Amino acid sequence: MRPAHSPHGLPPWRRAVLKVGSSLLAADGAGLSTRYALGIAEFIAAAHRAGREIVLVSSGAVAAGRALVRSQPETAHGLAARQALAAIGQTSVVALWQRFFDRPVAQVLLTHDDLRNRRRYLNARATLRELLGLGALPVVNENDTVAVDELKLGDNDNLAAIVAALVDADVLMIATDIDGLFTANPRTHSDAVPVEDVPVITPAVIAMAGGAGSTVGTGGMATKVEAAGKAAAAGIPTLLFNGTRADVLRDLSVDRLCGTRFRAEGGRLHARKYWLRHTPGNGGRICVDAGAVRALHGAGASLLPSGVVAVDGDFARGDVADIVDAEGRTIARGLCQYGAVEIRRVAGRKSREIEALLGYSYGETIVHRDDLVVLEGAVSA
Numbered sequence: 001m002r003p004a005h006s007p008h009g010l011p012p013w014r015r016a017v018l019k020v021g022s023s024l025l026a027a028d029g030a031g032l033s034t035r036y037a038l039g040i041a042e043f044i045a046a047a048h049r050a051g052r053e054i055v056l057v058s059s060g061a062v063a064a065g066r067a068l069v070r071s072q073p074e075t076a077h078g079l080a081a082r083q084a085l086a087a088i089g090q091t092s093v094v095a096l097w098q099r100f101f102d103r104p105v106a107q108v109l110l111t112h113d114d115l116r117n118r119r120r121y122l123n124a125r126a127t128l129r130e131l132l133g134l135g136a137l138p139v140v141n142e143n144d145t146v147a148v149d150e151l152k153l154g155d156n157d158n159l160a161a162i163v164a165a166l167v168d169a170d171v172l173m174i175a176t177d178i179d180g181l182f183t184a185n186p187r188t189h190s191d192a193v194p195v196e197d198v199p200v201i202t203p204a205v206i207a208m209a210g211g212a213g214s215t216v217g218t219g220g221m222a223t224k225v226e227a228a229g230k231a232a233a234a235g236i237p238t239l240l241f242n243g244t245r246a247d248v249l250r251d252l253s254v255d256r257l258c259g260t261r262f263r264a265e266g267g268r269l270h271a272r273k274y275w276l277r278h279t280p281g282n283g284g285r286i287c288v289d290a291g292a293v294r295a296l297h298g299a300g301a302s303l304l305p306s307g308v309v310a311v312d313g314d315f316a317r318g319d320v321a322d323i324v325d326a327e328g329r330t331i332a333r334g335l336c337q338y339g340a341v342e343i344r345r346v347a348g349r350k351s352r353e354i355e356a357l358l359g360y361s362y363g364e365t366i367v368h369r370d371d372l373v374v375l376e377g378a379v380s381a
């Protein structure tokens with residue numbers, strides 16, 4: 001059978017967050033199965049061969065746990081029961097993915113709360129970047145043990161959107177058990193027609209999306225549309241497709257989508273630059289030398305401690321500070337990997353000395369180039 005959506009080309013991408021739901025991983029209703037995971041793993045391997053990076057957001061822990069604890073009644077849906085089942089099943093989720101890859105698979109458990117706290121957000125981001133740098137496959141799931149009930153246990157669609165912004169992904173991919181978004185849930189509305197392109201998420205689009213289609217899936221289409229909205233606001237497009245279909249996954253490997261594409265609101269750079277430019281700082285200023293000015297302007301480099309001359313103000317790791325030249329002109333703004341006190345201690349020194357000087361290190365850069373906006377009209381050195 002042909003997929004309901006016709007194939008169309010994709011924008012270029014290098015880094016993707018790929019979310020795989022329980023509906024795919026536990027499709028047979030008896031815990032995790034490799035039936036559809038294999039096709040997904042082949043897609044990931046093809047992406048790796050093409051020099052691309054994937055952060056996998058994988059559900060399936062509750063479904064896996066439920067199958068392992070056979071005495072658990074099907075009806076045990078209470079929060080504590082689901083949390084316990086997730087803790088039991090999570091090791092199987094990671095083991096499932098590890099069996100497909102030679103490269104290391106890394107378990108990353110996050111809560112929405114972690115990602116609202118700036119310090120933990122930065123730490124999570126640094127770890128994910130490092131994992132990608134090491135060639136590992138990060139496998140993210142919600143940390144169901146500590147997720148509290150008002151945060152709606154099991155919303156990995158939204159978590160995936162937040163992770164996509166966290167790692168600065170070019171695209172969010174959501175693999176599910178249906179061909180994409182339809183005008184209504186096709187399992188209950190026989191007249192539903194496929195939607196291939198969503199330029200903007202309007203109330204009409206939100207109204208199309210219903211609940212989960214299987215006993216193991218949780219959010220249904222509603223959380224997928226919500227997630228696409230979050231990603232779009234961060235400047236990231238979302239692709240929604242049927243991960244049970246080998247033909248759809250093969251097409252995706254050659255940048256052809258059979259499914260629904262949700263467009264981003266403006267460019268990714270635009271969204272980031274806008275945020276960095278407009279987010280309130282607290283008056284912190286990092287004064288840099290002429291070499292650093294040239295590196296930031298010309299080469300799009302990160303700010304390293306060696307280029308820092310002085311620091312004004314009192315700001316923390318994760319705050320936005322102005323970067324100023326020797327004449328006091330603001331040339332850039334950036335999100336700092338270190339607080340003011342720490343930067344004063346490492347100013348003018350080599351990155352490799354950071355650990356010895358501070359007793360710890362959050363990485364080589366004071367401001368990473370992904371977190372930096374060079375201000376237009378700033379004077380070139």
Ligand SMILES: Nc1ncnc2c1ncn2[C@@H]1O[C@H](COP(=O)(O)OP(=O)(O)O)[C@@H](O)[C@H]1O
Pocket residue numbers: 020021022023024059175176177178180181182183184185186187208209210211212213214216217218219220221222
């Ligand atoms: N408008 C819609 N278009 C497509 N699917 C929909 C729609 N509304 C609800 N659904 C349901 O959403 C399901 C996918 O969500 P879900 O079961 O939570 O899967 P996952 O485990 O992949 O997150 C589909 O199987 C379908 O039954």
Ligand SMILES: N[C@@H](CCC(=O)OP(=O)(O)O)C(=O)O
Pocket residue numbers: 020021022023058059060061062063086141142144153154155156157216217218219220
């Ligand atoms: N974190 C839980 C539930 C995650 C979740 O959102 O499920 P799904 O709707 O299948 O993506 C688990 O791993 O089972």
